[in-house]
Amino acid sequence: MKNRGIYIHIPFCKKKCDYCDFTSYSYSDIDLNNYVDFLCREIELYSEELNNSNITSIYFGGGTPSVLNCEQINRIFNILNRYFKKGIEITFEVNPESINIEKLQFLRKLGVNRISMGLQSLNDKDLTFLGRIHNSNDALEIIKALYEMKFNYNIDFIYGFDKNRNIIDEIEKVLIFKPKHISLYPLEIYSSSKISSKIKAIDDEFAFKQYKEISKYLRECGFIHYEVSNFALKGYESVHNSNYWRCNEYFGFGVSSHGYLNDIRYENTKSLSTYKNMIENAKRPIINNISITLDDSKDEFIMLGLRLSEGISLSEYEKKFGSKFDRLNDKRVKRLLTDGFLLLEDGYLKITEEGSYQMNNILVDLL
Ligand code: SF4
Numbered sequence: 022m023k024n025r026g027i028y029i030h031i032p033f034c035k036k037k038c039d040y041c042d043f044t045s046y047s048y049s050d051i052d053l054n055n056y057v058d059f060l061c062r063e064i065e066l067y068s069e070e071l072n073n074s075n076i077t078s079i080y081f082g083g084g085t086p087s088v089l090n091c092e093q094i095n096r097i098f099n100i101l102n103r104y105f106k107k108g109i110e111i112t113f114e115v116n117p118e119s120i121n122i123e124k125l126q127f128l129r130k131l132g133v134n135r136i137s138m139g140l141q142s143l144n145d146k147d148l149t150f151l152g153r154i155h156n157s158n159d160a161l162e163i164i165k166a167l168y169e170m171k172f173n174y175n176i177d178f179i180y181g182f183d184k185n186r187n188i189i190d191e192i193e194k195v196l197i198f199k200p201k202h203i204s205l206y207p208l209e210i211y212s213s214s215k216i217s218s219k220i221k222a223i224d225d226e227f228a229f230k231q232y233k234e235i236s237k238y239l240r241e242c243g244f245i246h247y248e249v250s251n252f253a254l255k256g257y258e259s260v261h262n263s264n265y266w267r268c269n270e271y272f273g274f275g276v277s278s279h280g281y282l283n284d285i286r287y288e289n290t291k292s293l294s295t296y297k298n299m300i301e302n303a304k305r306p307i308i309n310n311i312s313i314t315l316d317d318s319k320d321e322f323i324m325l326g327l328r329l330s331e332g333i334s335l336s337e338y339e340k341k342f343g344s345k346f347d348r349l350n351d352k353r354v355k356r357l358l359t360d361g362f363l364l365l366e367d368g369y370l371k372i373t374e375e376g377s378y379q380m381n382n383i384l385v386d387l388l
Pocket residue numbers: 033034036037038040041042043044045083084085116139
């Protein structure tokens with residue numbers, strides 16, 4: 022039996038954030054009910070593969086999964102429960118405006134043992150700038166509840182856009198409530214997003230400086246910088262996301278989900294109506310299948326593995342692909358090592374902090 026994760030996408034949000042480039046729709050209660058019905062039917066279309074998998078983690082992402090009510094979440098678990106054993110990591114993404122203590126208690130009863138909250142900032146001016154609909158006080162109330170309920174939880178922050186912001190002070194206020202995990206994302210500006218009318222470009226130098234400052238602070242507070250954007254207390258690294266970075270397989274359910282099964286990466290439709298039509302006709306709602314060749318696998322192993330602070334094991338590469346990683350002899354790669362963007366240590370190739378901010382350029386030389 023293969024170890025596999027499950028990702029479930031809930032593509033609805035109360036309001037689109039001004040920077041958002043994800044698939045998310047506004048909704049009515051009928052839309053949510055309807056979507057949950059189709060999602061359950063989609064999961065059933067994979068029953069054979071699910072029965073032949075050892076499910077290692079489940080992740081509800083979005084959109085905003087917490088817009089679902091308890092009855093709707095329960096319906097999804099009624100199906101999922103057939104396919105996994107109790108105790109695996111189950112993460113549920115929430116936003117402050119659509120979560121409350123009752124819903125958190127209900128999630129815990131269903132087996133959810135990890136919450137990931139989109140906070141982004143504790144500064145109300147910045148929250149308005151980002152087009153978020155919660156304020157810092159409401160968010161802190163939920164964080165306090167997560168702490169009192171002894172939840173294992175992650176907080177997402179967005180950085181790199183406000184030179185007057187004291188982001189360390191914000192993180193300090195959150196750390197009082199003992200989160201086990203912090204994720205940091207730079208603001209990205211897409212021409213299609215509303216925020217592009219307020220800010221034209223990110224000052225990369227400032228963003229990298231802020232990233233280094235936060236990383237240093239979190240490390241001093243005992244967090245392990247285990248992936249480019251992720252920090253965790255020891256033992257609280259995300260099992261689900263680590264599986265992506267280690268190139269393991271996973272099911273992707275829901276509109277716009279991606280999955281990886283039997284050496285094929287697949288993509289579900291982004292359209293709600295196409296999603297429903299395909300499932301109504303008992304078809305998996307896939308619009309794109311990509312077979313992963315041996316060369317693709319090698320590239321993915323490097324691209325994803327380098328995101329982890331432990332880097333890529335050169336002996337594991339050789340064992341997996343039957344040949345040595347030969348790019349180390351390339352002139353440009355030697356240069357990256359000499360210039361301190363890459364590091365070769367104890368048989369592992371790693372990206373340094375300086376290198377992590379130039380990941381894409383480095384990968385061009387490595388692949
Ligand atoms: S909550 Fe997330 S998915 Fe929803 S609009 Fe905001 S950024 Fe996009």
